[in-house]
Amino acid sequence: xxxxxxxxxxxxxxxxxxxxxxxxxxxxxxxxxxxxxxxxxxxxxxxxxxxxxxxxxxxxxxxxxxxxxxxxxxxxxxxxxxxxxxxxxxxxxxxxxxxxxxxxxxxxxxxxxxxxxxxxxxxxxxxxxxxxxxxxxxxxxxxxxxxxxxxxxxxxxxxxxxxxxxxxxxxxxxxxxxxxxxxxxxxxxxxxxxxxxxxxxxxxxxxxxxxxxxxxxxxxxxxxxxxxxxxxxxxxxxxxxxxxxxxxxxx
Amino acid sequence: xxxxxxxxxxxxxxxxxxxxxxxxxxxxxxxxxxxxxxxxxxxxxxxxxxxxxxxxxxxxxxxxxxxxxxxxxxxxxxxxxxxxxxxxxxxxxxxxxxxxxxxxxxxxxxxxxxxxxxxxxxxxxxxxxxxxxxxxxxxxxxxxxxxxxxxxxxxxxxxxxxxxxxxxxxxxxxxxxxxxxxxxxxxxxxxxxxxxxxxxxxxxxxxxxxxxxxxxxxxxxxxxxxxxxxxxxxxxxxxxxxxxxxxxxxxxxxxxxxxxxxxxxxxxxxxxxxxxxxxxxxxxxxxxxxxxxxxxxxxxxxxxxxxx
Numbered sequence: 001x002x003x004x005x006x007x008x009x010x011x012x013x014x015x016x017x018x019x020x021x022x023x024x025x026x027x028x029x030x031x032x033x034x035x036x037x038x039x040x041x042x043x044x045x046x047x048x049x050x051x052x053x054x055x056x057x058x059x060x061x062x063x064x065x066x067x068x069x070x071x072x073x074x075x076x077x078x079x080x081x082x083x084x085x086x087x088x089x090x091x092x093x094x095x096x097x098x099x100x101x102x103x104x105x106x107x108x109x110x111x112x113x114x115x116x117x118x119x120x121x122x123x124x125x126x127x128x129x130x131x132x133x134x135x136x137x138x139x140x141x142x143x144x145x146x147x148x149x150x151x152x153x154x155x156x157x158x159x160x161x162x163x164x165x166x167x168x169x170x171x172x173x174x175x176x177x178x179x180x181x182x183x184x185x186x187x188x189x190x191x192x193x194x195x196x197x198x199x200x201x202x203x204x205x206x207x208x209x210x211x212x213x214x215x216x217x218x219x220x221x222x223x224x225x226x227x228x229x230x231x232x233x234x235x236x237x238x239x240x241x242x243x244x245x246x247x248x249x250x251x
Numbered sequence: 252x253x254x255x256x257x258x259x260x261x262x263x264x265x266x267x268x269x270x271x272x273x274x275x276x277x278x279x280x281x282x283x284x285x286x287x288x289x290x291x292x293x294x295x296x297x298x299x300x301x302x303x304x305x306x307x308x309x310x311x312x313x314x315x316x317x318x319x320x321x322x323x324x325x326x327x328x329x330x331x332x333x334x335x336x337x338x339x340x341x342x343x344x345x346x347x348x349x350x351x352x353x354x355x356x357x358x359x360x361x362x363x364x365x366x367x368x369x370x371x372x373x374x375x376x377x378x379x380x381x382x383x384x385x386x387x388x389x390x391x392x393x394x395x396x397x398x399x400x401x402x403x404x405x406x407x408x409x410x411x412x413x414x415x416x417x418x419x420x421x422x423x424x425x426x427x428x429x430x431x432x433x434x435x436x437x438x439x440x441x442x443x444x445x446x447x448x449x450x451x452x453x454x455x456x457x458x459x460x461x462x463x464x465x466x467x468x469x470x471x472x473x474x475x476x477x478x479x480x481x482x483x484x485x486x487x488x489x490x491x492x493x494x495x496x497x498x499x500x501x502x503x504x505x506x507x508x509x510x511x512x513x514x515x516x517x518x519x520x521x522x523x524x525x526x527x528x529x530x531x532x533x534x535x536x537x538x539x540x541x542x543x544x545x546x547x548x549x550x551x552x553x554x555x556x557x558x559x
Contacts, residue, residue: 076540092538096556
């Protein structure tokens with residue numbers, strides 16, 4: 001279980017004291033065996049929250065607790081070893097590192113090409129064509145994105161954080177992406193998932209939905225509580241002013 | 252069996268991947284003397300009269316054969332200049348594996364300067380692999396100054412892989428090539444310098460024949476306080492195509508100077524150069540850290556991949 005308690009994050013520039021607050025007093029819980037989707041307007045702070053969980057950004061206030069242990073001051077590496085996986089919104093390219101290398105590093109052990117094939121097949125890539133490809137600019141954005149997801153499958157983390165996994169998924173249906181998420185829920189024991197997404201079909205498989213706007217939690221509840229009011233605003237990216245926990249609209 | 256001690260055998264394995272005598276033609280030079288030599292029906296290895304090098308003659312039409320000519324040095328203070336000439340007969344297709352390893356535990360400099368000349372016949376194809384390596388904790392430097400000259404006749408092809416990853420204190424490498432019509436040259440250089448090492452790599456490629464082409468690519472990493480200079484000039488004297496690229500990672504207090512140069516003396520010469528120097532991208536390190544690697548492990552993986 002992961003808990004964010006009163007997490008804040010600011011960057012230099014703007015504001016009264018020269019600090020611009022990106023995340024303000026955010027608290028929520030990701031229980032074991034649950035799939036949580038964070039949604040909300042662009043620029044609202046969703047990706048920053050994901051990076052704070054992975055340890056890439058350090059919060060200026062508040063704490064992060066994983067399975068009862070305070071991990072606020074832990075490095076990216078320590079958190080990864082505790083079981084946090086993070087799929088980048090824009091996957092990183094490497095000159096010379098091959099797809100197989102990346103998957104092997106993700107598993108943290110020696111694996112065979114056949115083992116790696118399994119993860120690539122799960123994201124709809126033919127292993128034979130990809131396993132020895134360099135993870136460089138010869139791959140399309142969509143291919144990189146699928147390889148990024150394959151590294152998370154290979155790592156099999158206790159908590160997987162996906163930052164807009166649907167962005168750039170070309171020629172590969174959403175149905176497959178959703179199957180990947182459902183497969184992870186089945187196959188990784190006690191695992192939980194936190195997905196940042198604007199997509200209704202991903203919101204639809206959530207157990208709980210958190211809406212982040214202007215760096216704050218502006219709604220947090222079960223899918224059935226939150227989703228109808230989001231959809232009624234036409235799009236999940238639209239403003240959600242007025243939605244609060246429980247999904248009721250303010251009068 | 253080779254008349255070599257364990258250190259020499261270890262160095263031999265580093266530079267040539269050999270544990271014992273290889274198949275095909277070979278000459279293994281250890282501390283200035285031949286430790287083993289064999290010719291084959293198609294490949295003749297003839298020692299020079301002064302003992303300082305070899306003439307290697309490959310018969311026209313020789314296919315899928317290899318020549319190994321590694322050099323190991325374990326004696327401190329030894330300095331040698333070795334001249335090797337390779338005559339690669341028309342229409343042949345061969346692999347030549349060179350390489351030099353120096354283990355210097357003493358306080359005097361050890362130096363091997365190999366002057367290699369390749370005469371690639373019409374339509375012949377040669378792949379040349381050269382690996383340089385140094386080890387030993389003496390104060391004496393390990394110095395390698397290779398000079399490589401490549402003369403490629405019409406429709407000949409040369410592919411050269413030159414690797415220096417570790418332990419060579421000082422190197423001044425010069426590679427010159429002259430290409431005839433339809434000839435091609437591909438160079439892949441991999442270089443890593445560390446501590447106070449110094450490495451200069453100079454290429455002078457002349458594309459003289461119509462349809463000739465050259466692709467010279469260097470990937471390098473300069474760490475600690477090391478210095479590198481990459482100086483590659485391609486001259487197009489005929490309708491031809493040439494590409495040179497220096498892609499370098501800089502770390503710590505390392506320094507790199509890239510001097511790409513192009514000269515077109517024919518309106519149909521198409522020449523391109525690329526050079527990029529920069530530190531390891533932060534997001535590459537972070538991605539590998541999210542997979543559980545430490546920062547140092549992530550850097551190592553990135554560099555290993557980059558220099559592969």
